[in-house]
Amino acid sequence: MLAPTLTLSFDLELLHGWTDSPPGLRARKRAELADFRPRFARLVAALERHAVTATFAIVTHLLLSRGLTAAEYAQVDRLQELADCPADADSPWFGRDLVERLLASRLGFEIGCHSFSHRPFDALDAAAAALELAQSCRLAQSFGLHLRSFVFPQNRDGHRGLLAQHGFRCYRADARHETVGPRWRKAVATWLATAPPRPRQPVLDEHGLVALSPSLHLAGFAHGPKALLRRLPPVDTFRRYVDRGLAATVEEGGVLHFWMHPEEYGHDVLSDDLDYLLGRAARLRDQGKLAIASMGSVADLLLAEAGR
Ligand SMILES: [Zn+2]
Known part of the structure; x- marks a missing residue:
């Protein structure tokens, strides 16, 4: 078992996460993103305040300084409307400014990949999968970045052998069950704490990649069924989950892996909640009981142990 470790992974995608959604939902998400940049700045500031590093797995289209050509968009079968368009500062499709902010941090945030x-x-x-990866690696290189960690779009796994061929070292595994399924049933399970977040042991897969399973998607506690039940006594279910996950990790070792979208910060993940988590983790770290590491650093450790 690895020493007790906390890993945070953030899927940064802006409106790319909603290209397949019905127009109404996409419009609503677009409106939600109107205040994303100040929320993103507050998220990064919160991580810096607690000196907690993380992996930001980005949709690499965000790295473009202007849209591709129509022919190039035809290859990825979408986004024709962005052909040759300049990357405006507040665009929901582009985000070099966001990545630059992460790279400017003394915390050494890891930039991972969430496809193109x-x-x-x-x-x-x-x-098509190879094209997604090749484009991502090329864009990252032009930004001076080497991508090592991958998060599957919609957590839908596929073509893992191609990840290894493109130089990736690890990926987030098996997260799909967290985002599909009946919300009320999940809310009741959360309230009863039948399945609190657990540390995971990363494993080497058949391609020599490190598979990092998540412990908990942090969203969902701010609105809807989970938030309603959360208000009932006797305990705050979000905080109980965080505390239990951290306690089990310190006791048993392994990787407590929380994930969310930065876009959820201040909406589906309350800033007070994330602050609580970061504060608890930072205190355990300062007591020497918990390491805090990016996905790529956890993978490096495991691969070094395996002699790779
Ligand atoms: Zn995504």
Whole structure:
């Protein structure tokens, strides 16, 4: 078992996460993103305040300084309306400014990959998946970045062998069950604490990649069924989950892996809640009981132990 470790992964995608959604939902998400940049700044500031590093897995389209050509967009089967358009400062499709902010931090945030266009990998043929990865690596390189960690769009796994061929070292595994399924049933389970977040042991897969399973998607406690039940006594279910996950990790070792979208910060994940989590983790770290590491650093450790 690895020493007790906290890993945070953030899927940064802006409107690319909603390209397949019905127009009404996409419009609502677009409106929600209107105040995203100040929320993102507050999220990064909160991480810096507690000196907690993290992996930001980005949709690499965000790195473009202007839209691709129409022919290039045709290859990825979407976003024709962005052909040759300049990357405006507040665009929901571009985000060099966001990545630059992360790279300017003394915390050394890891920039990982969440594909180029956010198409789910289980729906792509090998050539299309390879194109997603090659474009991502090329764009990252032009930004001086080497991508090592991958998060599957919609947590839908596929073409893992291609990840290894493109130089990736690890990916987030098996997260899909967290985002599909009946919300009320999940809310009741959360309230009863039948399945609190647990530390996971990363494993080497058949391609030599490190598979990092998540412990908990942090969203969902601010609105809807989980938030309603959370108000009932006797305990705050979010904080109980955080405390239990951290306690189990310190006791048993392994990686407590929380994930969310930065876009959820201040909406679906309350800033007070994340602050609580970061404060608890930082205190355990300062007591020497918990390491805090990016996905890539956890993978490096495991691969070094395995002699790779
Ligand atoms: Zn995503």
